[in-house]
Amino acid sequence: MPIEISAQCVKELRTMTGAGMMDCKKALQETNGDVDKAIEHLRQKGLASANKKSGRRTAEGLIESYIHAGSKIGVMVELNCETDFVARRIEFQELAKNVAMQIAACPQVEYVDITSIPSNIIEKEQAIESAKDDICNKPEKVQKQIIKGRLEKRLNELSLMNQAFIRDTDITIEDLINEKIALMGENIKIRRFVRFLLGEGIEKSEQNFSDEVASMLKS
Incomplete structure (x- = not known):
């Protein structure tokens, strides 16, 4: 044990x-x-040695896409490395596919990492946690501790790098990236991503079947 x-x-x-x-x-x-x-x-x-490479410039890489079964969820992600040679390696391409699938599987994720989350979003999330009824009657010190813990949990949910890897939940996406940096000897960064959800943002009309039948009977 x-x-x-x-x-x-x-x-x-x-x-x-x-x-x-x-x-x-x-x-x-x-x-x-x-x-x-x-x-x-x-x-x-x-x-x-991954930390020694973290500051090195990443201008190469690839854009990977993933369409989930049923074609209702799609993802595009840009994964960067230092050289075109590494970008062509099968391990790098597999990493890009895994990252794209991870994004599709994590609907709450909106940012690459916690440092990418805008300050106004952090302030908004903190305000939401501060206003919850279950902490109103607790001492101020306890309230601050609870809010801090909940805020940290929420920011982790929004961050891709903090997610448990879907193929090996013992590691995070950050751990996965560091493993590949060590394997390939180059700095690797997830630069940006976008998730598409079919019909997202479109107001869907709700058809009332009974009203439709009644209208047909009257005509």
């Missing part, structure tokens, strides 16, 4: 290595909490 690893230990290892949260947790569990061995473990897997 894996040993229990604190969130603080995971956070510290991630800061030191730049590896994904779940990768850090697994590394600590497999090395019984030994940080030095965990760092070595991540380096052997090529997961400790």
Whole structure:
């Protein structure tokens, strides 16, 4: 049975290595909490170098599309890398397809990551949480803690990078991207995406069947 690893230990290892949260947790569990061995473990897997590449320019890549069964949901996503060589790799193309499918499967997701969420949206979500009836009678300090936790949860729901990967729920999309950065040796970024939902924004007329029958009988 894996040993229990604190969130603080995971956070510290991630800061030191730049590896994904779940990768850090697994590394600590497999090395019984030994940080030095965990760092070595991540380096052997090529997961400790993603942070070194995160600032490098990504001007190549591809635009991937996905149409869900029934043709009622469609997605387009731009996935960037550093070179055209990597953009042509099957692993990169598979990553783009997986990201597009992830977006289709997550209707609440609206932004690439939390840093992309506009401040006015964050303020709006905070106001919504602050106005909920179930916290009105609680002490102010408790209210702030509850609002903070709920706001964090809501922002995670809006962020693509914070979603659990649909093909492996033990990792997030951020972890998946970091794994591919380590594998391909280049910085990789999800730049933008758009989701199409059939009929979205169109007011649909509701036909009252009984009224229609009554009208036909009168004519």
